[in-house]
Amino acid sequence: MNNNTSPARQDAVADLIRHYPWERTPLGPIAGWPERLRGVMDAMLLDPVPTAILWGREGILLYNAGYADICGHRHPRVLGTPLREAWPEAADFNGKMLDDVMAGQSLVFRDACFKLDRDGVMRDSWFDLYYGPLADAEGKVVAVKATVVETTEKVMVEQRLTAQQRELTQVAARLQGLAAATSDVIYRMSPDWDVMCELDGRGFIKDTQVPYRSWITDYIPADEQDRVNTAIADAIRNKAMFELEHRVRRIDGSIGWTLSRAIPMLNQHGDIEEWIGAASDISKRKQAEHALRESEQLFRTLFESIDEGFCVIEFIDGPHGHLSDYVHVMANPAYAINAGIANVVGQRVREMLPLEAAGWVEIYRRVLLTGEPVRFQRELVHTGRHLELAALRIEPAERRQVAVLFRDVTQRHQTELALRDLNETLERRVVEEVERRTHTEGALRQAQKMEAVGQLTGGIAHDFNNMLAVVSNALELVRHRVETSDELASKYFGLAEGGITRASDLTRRLLAFSRQQPLHPRPVPVNDLISGLLLLLRHSLGGAIIVDTVLAADAWLTYVDPNQLENVILNLAVNARDAMALGGRLTIETRNCVLDEHSGPSLAAVPPGPYVAIVVSDTGSGMSPDVMTRAFDPFFTTKEVGRGTGLGLSQVYGFVRQSGGQVILDSISGKGTIIEMYLPRYTGNASAEVVEKAPAEIVPGNLEAVLVTDDEDSVRMLLGEMLTYLGYRVFCAEGGAAALQILADYPEIKLLVTDVLMPEMNGRELVDEALKRYPGLKILFTTGYAGNVALSSQMTEQHIRTLMKPFVIADLASHIREALDTSDKSLH
Incomplete structure (x- = not known):
């Protein structure tokens, strides 16, 4: 506020005081004021400094023109009013001040801050305040004289200066930190670059802390100095950044490369006061660039000079779909010589070879998608050339590029055809003779075997049929002696007669058991074979059994007899159906695996290497340990009389072992059965990288409510104690x-942990009903045997987790936490 109040303003305020109705205030009319008060008032009205008289305990407000300016829009309304009402924002401060000064104290406040309504706007204001007591003739304090000097502008200027200083300090600290953290050389140069004022070489070049004139001869090789000086002169002339890559003498005396940048520091007149610069060590980059140039030169030399055709193709999307076409992005001169097609760069294969492009696209796209190199021979029909080719993917795969190296082997191919034609007659005669002899020897061996087996089975069948005849006859006699209206007796007779019929059928099977069926192996895609069987399986097994498949997308080929493999899978499916009389789930899974010495004793009989695993699991009645030990024995069966010959699993075992693989049986009585067949990979000794999973960490719970369901008392009790230990209710x-009853009684339950196979209502049925009633419920399955994932497809769709028994508490904690933290939206 401006304290230089004009005389007119002073007169206006004085006139206002003279005509104010003081008789309405405790002061009374002016004529009755004490002489001392009138004298003080006259002096105050002439004083340009903002001054006020605060009369009595209430501090009735009288002031001059300077104080009126401070009042702003409050003037003249506050004239003659108590101080607390005039400045309600500072009522507490003013009340204490009045009490202290009226008691005889003098008070001084420097840069006192108040949040005041100044012209209708609340804002911070600062003042220097001087308060002194005014006494009457008898010496009694009757008023307070207040002198108010506003210092708002000064304080705000000081605050801005303080903030700017703080900001400058922070900037300086950041710059110092940046300089300390960087690995770059930091230097300062004089305006004309004649003197190096300071240099921190950071172990790259020699330091200097004193002005240094001969820097260019000491730091820069002689053949680089002219180029450096020219760049410096241009920067000085233009007052612009200096930037240059040049060679430099390193601290050990060797020559390296640096990228140097410096900016001019200008004064207020625009003149350069000094240069601040930083230099990076780019020696390794320059070495890499040099090596790259040499490598490119070597590649270009080989590319131009080799006799084999070479090209790089890049896949593109086309009218035939994703990655359905490719374009030649590079081709050497030998491409045209070997393929018979010139100027292929930039051409699409579907435009070059419209009739045979699909075959070439299929081969090279497989290389691109799998990353597996391929070597093959193929005829280029367009030019009549036979080519021997090798192709590999150019990494990374996102480039969509494949490199192809090939040569023309047409002449060799024609020579091989001619030799084949010349030897065809001789080879055919040799083959025919060998086949005839092999057939004769095989027939002889088969005859000898069948004779021995026939003698054995004939004797057994003879005796067995005799016993069957005795039983059959005896049943007939008994039937005649028993009342035919006895329904129970008729039922028993029917069962016995059915058993005799099945036993007779078994004797016929025994006589036929010695048939020899040679295997005809060939590369088999197991996923395609299984997919082709699904319709037959679902039709044969009936509607009470659900058939699931979990097929590895990248399942390898195996080398087996496909017909026998189909029979094996059908045989296992029928066994599974018989074990699930009341319905259940059959799961067929494929996966790739690499077996080694650590794969376990069950797989020790097969050589280490890559295998394709086919796993058939069911949710049927399972086997006891005693039954499992004899399951693969010929003629052993647990089925009732007439339902099985005991030859099924022994035939499975014989087929897989004859194919170079192994069979593993796992079963739990009342839980289900798993048959794992490991068949050798067809393409060779591929290795698989074993990825170790990091151990799970124990994640404590937050007293969430969890329901545990298991038909085994001990399992249920221990699982409940583990969850209680982890912090759950x-x-x-x-x-x-x-x-279901507990879920209804305790709606706060957030997670259901249930076994898969339970009597009366299994885990899947329980979950279906629970989710129907409580859609937000989280689910965690537990199951006691590996691989028997009867619910795999549904669990993937519904985000339901499965934890395999046995498990450690860390695994339980992790699965529980993941299940509880999964959002309801993702579950349903």
Whole structure:
């Protein structure tokens, strides 16, 4: 505020005071004021400094023109009013001040800050305040004289200066930190670059802390100095950044490369005061660039001079779909010589070879997608050339490029055809003779075997048929002696007669068991074979059994007899159907695996290497340990009389072992059965990288409510204790019906942990019913045998997790936490 108040302003305020109705205030009319008060008032009105008289304990406000300016829009409304009402924002401060000064104290405040309504706007204001007591003739304090000097502008200027200083300090600190953190050389140069004022070489070049004139001869090789000086002169002339890559003498005396940048520091007149610069060590980059140039030169030399055709193709999307075409982006001169097609760069294969492009695209696209190199021979029909080719993917795969090296082997191919034609007659005669002899020897061996087996089975069948006849006859006699209206007796007779019929059929099977069926192996894509069987399986197994497949997308080829493999899978499916009389789930899975000495004793009989695993699992009745030990024995069966010959699993075992593989059986009585068949990979000794999974960490719970369901008392009890230990509130149920009742009684339950196979209501049925009633419920399955994932497809779709028994508490904690933290939206 401006304290230089004009005389007119002073007169206006004085006139206002003279005509104010003071008789309405405790002061009374002016004529009755004490002489001392009138004298002080006269002096105050002439004083340009903002001054006020605060009369009495209430501080009735009288002031001059300077103080009126401070009041702003409050003037003249606050004239003659108590101080607390005039400045309500500072009522507490003014009340204490009045009490202290009226008690005889003098007060001084420097740069006192108040948040005041100044012309209708609340803002911070600063003042220097001087308060002194005014006494009457008897010496009694009757008023306070207040002198107010506003210092707002000064304080704000000081604050801005302080903030700017703080900001400058922070900038300087950041610059110092940046200089300390960087690995670049830091230097300062004089305006004309004649003197190096300072240099921190950072172990790259020699340091200097004193002005240094001979720097260019000491740091820059002689043949680089002219180029450096020219760049410096241009920067000085233009007052612009200096930037140059040049060679430099390093601290050890060797020559390296640097990228140097410097900026001019200008004064207020625009003149250069000094240069601040930084230099990076780019020696390794320059070495790499040199090596790259040499490598490119070597590649170009080989590219131009080799006799084999070479090209790089790049896949593109076309009218035939994703990655359905490719364009030649590079081709050497020998391409045209070997392929018979010139100027291929830039051409699309579907435009070059419209009739045979699809075959070439299929081969090279497989290389691009799998990353597996390929070597093959193929005729280029367009030019009649036979080519021997090798192709590999150019990394990274996102480039969509494949490199192809090839040569023309047409002449060799024609020579091979001629030799084949010349030897055809001789080879055919040799083959015919060998086949005839082999057939004769095989027939002789088969005859000898069949004779021995026939003698054995004939004797057994004879005796067995005799016993069957005795039983059959005896049954006939008994039937005649038993009342035919006895339904129970008739049922028993029917069962016995059925058993006799099945036993007779078994004797016929025994006589036929010695048939010799040679295998005809060839490369087989197991996924395609299984997919082709699905319709037959679903039709044969009936609607009560659900058939699931979990087929590895990249399943390898195996070398087996496909017909026998189909029979094996059908045989296992029929066994599974018989084990699931009341319905269930059959799962067929494929996966790639590499077996080694650590794969376990069950797989020790096969050589280490890559295998294709075919796993057939069911949710049927399972086997006891005693049954499992004899499951592969010929003629051993657990089925009732007339339902099985005991030859099925022994035939599976014999086929897989004869094919160079191994079979592993795993079963739990009442839980289901898993048959794992490991068949050798057809393409050779590919290795698989074993990725070790990091151990799970224990994640504590937050007292969430969890329901545990398992029909085994000990399992249910231990699982509940583990969850309680992890920090969850646990409810337990011994079966599905009890679990549903607990869910209804305790709606705070967030997670259901249930076994898969349970009596009466299995885990899948329990989950389906629970989710139907409580859609937000989280689910975690537990199951006691590896690979028996009867719910795999549904779990993937519904984000339901499975934890295999046995498990450690860390795995349980991780799975529980993941299940609870999964959003409801992702589950449903």
